[in-house]
Amino acid sequence: MSSTVPARSDPPWLDRVRDRLTARLESGSDRPLALALSGGGDSLALLAVACGWARDNGRRVLALTVDHGLVPDSARWTAFARDAARRAGADWQGLSWVGRKPDTGLPAAARAARHRLIAEAARQAGARVILFAHTAGDVAEGERMRAEGSSLGRLRDWSPSPAWPEGRGLMLLRPMLDVARAELRDWLSQKGADWIDDPANTDPKYARSRARASLAANAPYSSPATAGASGPLPAPVAPGTLAFDRGISTRALAAVLVCAGGGDRPPRGDRLERIVQRLRSGEAFTASLSGARVIAGDQVLVTREAGEFTRRPRPPLPLPPGIETVWDGRWAITAVEPGWNVVAAAGHMATLSRDDRARLNALPAPVRGAWPVLIRNDPGAPVLAGSVATARSLVEERLALALDRMTHETELEPRAHGATPRNHLFSGADIDE
Template sequence: MRLTSSDAAAVAFAGVFDRLNARLSVQSDAPIALGLSGGSDSLALLKLATAWGRLHGRRILALTVDHGLNPDSPRWTAFARDAALASGANWEGLSWHGPKPTTGLPAAARRARHALLAEAARAAGARIILLGQTADDVAEGDWMRAEGSTLGRVREWSPSPVWPEGRGLMLLRPMLDVRRQDLRDWLAAQGAGWIDDPANEDVRYARSRAREFLLPMGEGGGATVPSDEGLRCLKAQAPDPLTLSGKDDRFAPVPSSPLPSGEGSLIFDRTLSTQTLAAMLVCAGGVDRPPRGDRLAALTGRLATTDTFTATLSGARLQATPDRIHIHREAGEFTRRPPPDLLLTPGIEAVWDGRWAITVDQPGWTVTHAAGRMASLSKADRALLKVLSPAARASRPVLIRNAPDAPVLAGTVGQARSLVEQRLALALDAVTHERHLS
């Protein structure tokens, strides 16, 4: 549907507000983060989100990332700041520092942007990040996948795609059924301007080629998008790959009934989809990329039998009995590719091995793995480990302070929290509302 200047506000507010109402809490002290580039999509979302926030007593924190890829980026950042403050939102500017890759720049920039947004949102106490993708982004992504891209599908509600920076965060895209040109018409009717990044017209990048195909006249006025029937045809052609780091999505919603142990291990029935299996392997292994498709398919095939076997994939160890599967971190990985020992800063939560959030209140502690050190633990610590399966014990984190031969089990000093279970719940769409993230 094409919005006119008279009905644009009513339609946009109704649809976007419905999605915000369905996912967000009201009268919460936590801010809602919002990615604000200064482009038309994010600017429209800013106006709608701050209006919703005023109705429900929620603070909006607009976050602008300067990638440092265009000499005009400081001006764009200042424009976004002024727009945020004029709308009544708080604002914070973020910068992507360091060398930029010569190949794969869009994916690297996307990963950096999500990481910066996630870190700023978590630091502010936000649990939700609003993003301004529209129906055009869905169509562009479908076209790119039809051309062979592995970019994940854009979903309304999905976990942050970066790990561990995005732990405990959900992304909400409430404008996926709104066309970009309709939003631009609405903004123009209010006399609002926006930024056009020339990189969006650079056909060296797949996203820009998709835009050129779908929007023959570019980003400006008069551009058209495919008809609804055309969008359906594109979606029918597109594959649906499993994606992780640097993508807009992680796992498609799938039914599952995992039984979390609370100790970074997972126990569940053997009957499960390939995507569920991939999610569990990635979460239990603490990694940020899905397993290779051929290896995953082979493992899924073995699970279709009733064989008892053990397999390793994505840094995780899978032990299958005729009716259950137990997945946990593969301790052998600590010998082959050991995670670096991590020096802890008092009062600052640190993530070790992609699986544990650890906090101490005294200086000098270093976290490492229990493999090869269990005999040096105290009798009380060894008793705590006995509740785990023998294969899972070596993957538990231990702390060392004064002497390498005197480790203590993480959690007996300071706090140690397994991230595996919550990460899996988010990946499998078991969390549907902001209130479930607290």
């Protein structure tokens, strides 16, 4: 009489992760689903789940591995990730962080480089969503690091790429934030899979390694607490310039400031809280933060701080014809012919044509100096983008992503030439913290 070994049932977390992929991602799309693959246990588990989901839903997965060049084994680890991706049925691309590495702040610099390289490759491949394998352990470690004074941002399951402008239009999906690392490794072990253990994860000279060592292996996941009140969504005053209610939440104000300022580091700390307090008090004031100017009077406006262009003049940015070029982190400009550069209007307004001056003067006064104007390589008067180039503000779409106005991959469709995009940001809904 023969006996059979009962089949192992799937762990409970597996269905949760699959359900999150289904809730956020499009089925049957010809766009690849990008996935950050380090070769560690977390990313290999996500690779296996994502490839299974993709097969069932008519998608293909593009695994992206960054070789930071920081350890002698990095090339071997990259080859390991490549082979694992191909065995799982994914396409694979290797990326390298080249150039001089900083003497201080190496983990943050490596993280930024990784996001930038992955975002560039994902955009080039046509992806709109990148999967990251952060777990409950990453959430708990981040909370511990913040408690010890770190300014590290909180992980969310669905959030914009932090690489700017390389990650414009890209969302990150982290479907395993409530899964413990031990659960993932148990599952991989049952499948007979192997993974890489990076010694840096246990090196006490790094803050994350110290946080990891101080936490229990199965740290429970809890949704990070958020501060501030909700309020009406910002309303457009001019491209890149927003008006909003004084009851705006701290999180929403931080997003407005970084988007309007065109930078890549959201404001945190006392200066941000001070502006929130002044708004709540009803005070009339002007303040600058993160490259943006807050003008609080009868209404509250946020626009680019034009004074930065006169205090720290920048050289003109060349515009290769037919290629979308991001200027000042706020505008995507495509020239239709060679020989054009873009600069801020500050210092050039008097030399614009009468018609262009009239167009610029129709904007609120604080907006004008930071407006893009085009100049030629050869002498000639500057012009506003029109017949010689197309220009669109990136501020509104970026803010819509940051404020969770686009919750599904199908809402991230690229803007067709000449088409009016869906207005996700200015729908009249409320910002919920």
